[in-house]
Amino acid sequence: MELSGGEIIVRCLKDEGVEYIFGYPGGAVLHLYDAIFQQDDVQHILVRHEQAATHAADAYARATGKPGVVLVTSGPGATNAVTGIATAYMDSIPMVVISGQVPTAVIGSDAFQEVDMVGITRPCVKHNFLVKRTEDIAETMKKAFYVATTGRPGPVVVDIPKDITDPGYKIPYHYPETIHMRSYNPAVMGHKGQIKKAVGLLLQAKRPIIYAGGGVILGEACEELREITRLLGFPITNTLMGLGSFPATDKQFVGMLGMHGTYEANLAMHESDVILAVGARFDDRVTGKIAEFCPYAKIIHIDVDPASISKTVMVDVPIVGQVKPVLQQMIDLIQDSKMRPSEDALSAWWSQIDNWRSIDCLAYDRNSEIIKPQYVIEQLYQVTQGDAYITSDVGQHQMFAAQFYPFDKPRRWINSGGLGTMGFGLPAAIGVKLAFPDADVACITGEASIQMCIQELATALQYDAPVKIINLNNRYMGMVRQWQEFNYSGRYSHSYMDTIPDFVKLAESYGHVGIRIEKPGEVKEAIEQAFAMKDRTVFLDFMTDREENVYPMIEAGKAHHDMKLRVAPSAKTERELA
Amino acid sequence: MRHIISILIENEAGALSRVAGLFSARGYNIESLTVAPTEDPSLSRMTLVTRGNDHVIEQITKQLNKLIDVVKLIDLAEAVHIERELMLVKIHTTENSRAEVKRLNDIFRGKIIDVTATSYVVEMTGPSDKLDAFIHSLDPESIIEVVRSGPTGISRGEKGLHL
Numbered sequence: 016m017e018l019s020g021g022e023i024i025v026r027c028l029k030d031e032g033v034e035y036i037f038g039y040p041g042g043a044v045l046h047l048y049d050a051i052f053q054q055d056d057v058q059h060i061l062v063r064h065e066q067a068a069t070h071a072a073d074a075y076a077r078a079t080g081k082p083g084v085v086l087v088t089s090g091p092g093a094t095n096a097v098t099g100i101a102t103a104y105m106d107s108i109p110m111v112v113i114s115g116q117v118p119t120a121v122i123g124s125d126a127f128q129e130v131d132m133v134g135i136t137r138p139c140v141k142h143n144f145l146v147k148r149t150e151d152i153a154e155t156m157k158k159a160f161y162v163a164t165t166g167r168p169g170p171v172v173v174d175i176p177k178d179i180t181d182p183g184y185k186i187p188y189h190y191p192e193t194i195h196m197r198s199y200n201p202a203v204m205g206h207k208g209q210i211k212k213a214v215g216l217l218l219q220a221k222r223p224i225i226y227a228g229g230g231v232i233l234g235e236a237c238e239e240l241r242e243i244t245r246l247l248g249f250p251i252t253n254t255l256m257g258l259g260s261f262p263a264t265d266k267q268f269v270g271m272l273g274m275h276g277t278y279e280a281n282l283a284m285h286e287s288d289v290i291l292a293v294g295a296r297f298d299d300r301v302t303g304k305i306a307e308f309c310p311y312a313k314i315i316h317i318d319v320d321p322a323s324i325s326k327t328v329m330v331d332v333p334i335v336g337q338v339k340p341v342l343q344q345m346i347d348l349i350q351d352s353k354m355r356p357s358e359d360a361l362s363a364w365w366s367q368i369d370n371w372r373s374i375d376c377l378a379y380d381r382n383s384e385i386i387k388p389q390y391v392i393e394q395l396y397q398v399t400q401g402d403a404y405i406t407s408d409v410g411q412h413q414m415f416a417a418q419f420y421p422f423d424k425p426r427r428w429i430n431s432g433g434l435g436t437m438g439f440g441l442p443a444a445i446g447v448k449l450a451f452p453d454a455d456v457a458c459i460t461g462e463a464s465i466q467m468c469i470q471e472l473a474t475a476l477q478y479d480a481p482v483k484i485i486n487l488n489n490r491y492m493g494m495v496r497q498w499q500e501f502n503y504s505g506r507y508s509h510s511y512m513d514t515i516p517d518f519v520k521l522a523e524s525y526g527h528v529g530i531r532i533e534k535p536g537e538v539k540e541a542i543e544q545a546f547a548m549k550d551r552t553v554f555l556d557f558m559t560d561r562e563e564n565v566y567p568m569i570e571a572g573k574a575h576h577d578m579k580l581r582v583a584p585s586a587k588t589e590r591e592l593a
Numbered sequence: 594m595r596h597i598i599s600i601l602i603e604n605e606a607g608a609l610s611r612v613a614g615l616f617s618a619r620g621y622n623i624e625s626l627t628v629a630p631t632e633d634p635s636l637s638r639m640t641l642v643t644r645g646n647d648h649v650i651e652q653i654t655k656q657l658n659k660l661i662d663v664v665k666l667i668d669l670a671e672a673v674h675i676e677r678e679l680m681l682v683k684i685h686t687t688e689n690s691r692a693e694v695k696r697l698n699d700i701f702r703g704k705i706i707d708v709t710a711t712s713y714v715v716e717m718t719g720p721s722d723k724l725d726a727f728i729h730s731l732d733p734e735s736i737i738e739v740v741r742s743g744p745t746g747i748s749r750g751e752k753g754l755h756l
Contacts, residue, residue: 145606321659
């Protein structure tokens, strides 16, 4: 069977089991789009802006564990995709981005819609390729999927000059079943000696904590994480990216840690003597001030990426390997061992943690006459029974979602953690809904974020991907305003917009349903109404408290024990808690 | 501390820019960088001199290893090794200075590889400090041009960096 370059690419996608490609056509990829037109195996989703294509594909990957696939044209198509590529890179999401390029003969001549895509994306991809011969396409595609999905996953760009997809040039098609790259051998098993050492530390710990991140979800190790946590009886905290890796409603879960983490999670980290860090990367939003980070703790760190270990925080027991087999080995060792962590020490530690918990650091004014954003999330949780896929944009609403929607399952919480990309939420929701058409999908957003990819309301209609948009509309860029309130004496420099569209009408003009909610009493009913409309995208525009803040907060440069709380504990309580 | 990192990397377009880009993006410094294909034309050998404390050097080697095109690397400074640098110096000469420059060249065991009525080109190899010493021994006014390759190196003994 002889195929053209364009047909080869589409055929490779089919052979990789790709369901959807998210893309936008243009001059350099016309041959490829013609090949897409002539088949039904891979469905193309036409977005309204290339950034959205990358976010939708990225979220598809986050929700399913399968790589997301993007197709964009050269030049502006390619540069528009860069934000989404960087978003996926920061959160280690497997994605393959095919970008069109000008014909090989004119590369480097500043041709129409030419941009050095390999150069531009180099710092924000796991790897990238410029393919110069039709004969190299199939093998390069195989490499792209292999690199994107193995080891620490990440986005891979394949730049395809127009001439190598010429329908007039056909060659035999062969897709390699496996690929070997001599320069790329990601670690699998951890070092046995190190694992043994780690287990020894865990069994002797008196004030231990498990700190688990997105790597546990990416590495499909949530069951092992649950097992080891229950086996040891230790408290566990999650990073923003790790939420859902351990059931948030479990009593061993002490909440998210870091800048907007819970009082109990941050203090438990600060006071701990042994930390088991699993698939987490000691991000600055997690650690706070490095010099005062967990001063009493011995740290065990499991990560598939050796460069993540001792990058910002020096660790005592590094274990390079996939989290799943490493955790399994640890479980086996613990089960074989006669030793168990000291029950007395653990029960004293838990009563300390329960004391911290008792201050109820997430409390807010539940009797408010204005809609509190936290209340909306709580009601969303009630209505969806905690079982929806939640995507979010970036800002206060993202933190409220992380704090007030406890995730019991992995891959349900879809947000841009590392790069913090506004505009992520809506296209992400579409990507998730396409992957799981029968599931409830909600996008928690704000009036500023949603406007960064609002055009995707059209995509949701065209591809019948009905999602629910929970817009927490406070008429401010809430997080920017919060920092300006705390650090700039309330000088709200450009953190509000004088003109905000009527989102109800906007939703209607895109063929959807829009509802504005202005009173707390209407919140639950509106959410119920929205989810009852199974086949409609519903835009819920909640008029929320303008100046609500996210608490607790560790301000930039401060340590875990230096949290700003909504209500500071009295001196007496502080003494009792200590 | 000064480190000399020797890298085997796929001899592909853009491989060099991945290494250079990594250093600028992460704020590491490069003192010098040399690169050329090895006896296996599909591989290049890169020698990179950098400075940093142990923590920084550990990160540099990890981040380099993470690049998909990097096959293997070693930090030569971790063991006994030999370093050599090639230098070409074009020196302005006068009737009075020619003999002195020739004599200095002999002391440093250089080679004069180009001669005109008013200039010499000296070729010299050796550890970088020897080349520095030669430069310092010349009259600064007489130096027309200095071209240095940057150090390259190899470990002592039987073991080597190969596939």
